[in-house]
Amino acid sequence: MATFVLIHGAWHGGWVWEKIVPLLQEHGHNVYYPTLSHTAETTLSDHIDEVCSIIRKENLNHIILVGHSFGGLIIAGVASKMTERIAQLVYLDAIIPENGLAYFDLCPEDRAKKLLEKAQIGLVPSLTAYEYGLESQEDISWASSKYTPQPLKTFTEPLLFDWKAIAKIKKVYIFCTRSTATSAVQKMNVKAREAKWTYFELDTGHSCMITTRKELVDILLKLELQA
Secondary structure: OOEEEEEOOOOOOHHHHOOOHHHHHOOOOEEEOOOOOOOOOOOHHHHHHHHHHHHHHOOOOOEEEEEEOOHHHHHHHHHHHOHHHEEEEEEEOOOOOOOOEOHHHHOOHHHHHHHHHHOEOOEEOOOOOOOOOOOOHHHHHHHHOOOOOEEHHHHHOOEOOOOHHHOOOEEEEEEEOOOOOOHHHHOHHHHHHHOOOEEEEEOOOOOHHHHOHHHHHHHHHHHHHHO
8 A cells, every 4th residue: 555645736736636536545545635725925835844744744654745747846845854754756747846946947937927927916827727738628617617826936935955865765757748838847857867767658738637547547556566
């Protein structure tokens, strides 16, 4: 039995994992998929601390920690603080962080500028379901009703973490080959391959946990055997 902690990306919540959670639980695994805070004052550090708090409260160990998109920053921050509890870090079409840099530093300059211009009262409006790679009207309607503005401070706060401290943790990258949600992700798959991480591809858009859930679960189950 494995323990999966699934961390959503920007503008999303724990709801984005709802279609794959039962598939993992059918195999007897524990699955946690929190919705992180989305107030105007919420910072990246707040998100990291929220996840750490859940891990402590539930006394979780040997965790397969999965971060989607922006969640790649969060899982690195969590692993840096709780190295001994993490078995694998899974970057799911995600940003690979660099110490001392914020999300906006890792984005193309034009994208960061556009998001900053859209921000209102400390919150950034969501992208559209089409940009996340959703195609069926059912999925689009379902997800569009749930997207939440993202706290601007989570994009501007630099992530400080100890990469050496988490060097021993097995790292996995899953790349969605038709992802267009964020151009920042496009170069991350190259970075992961150059680092010789365990690497998988899914022929789908960014929201693979909705569009190709069986295929994603198949990959996660393979990781469980390796954890």
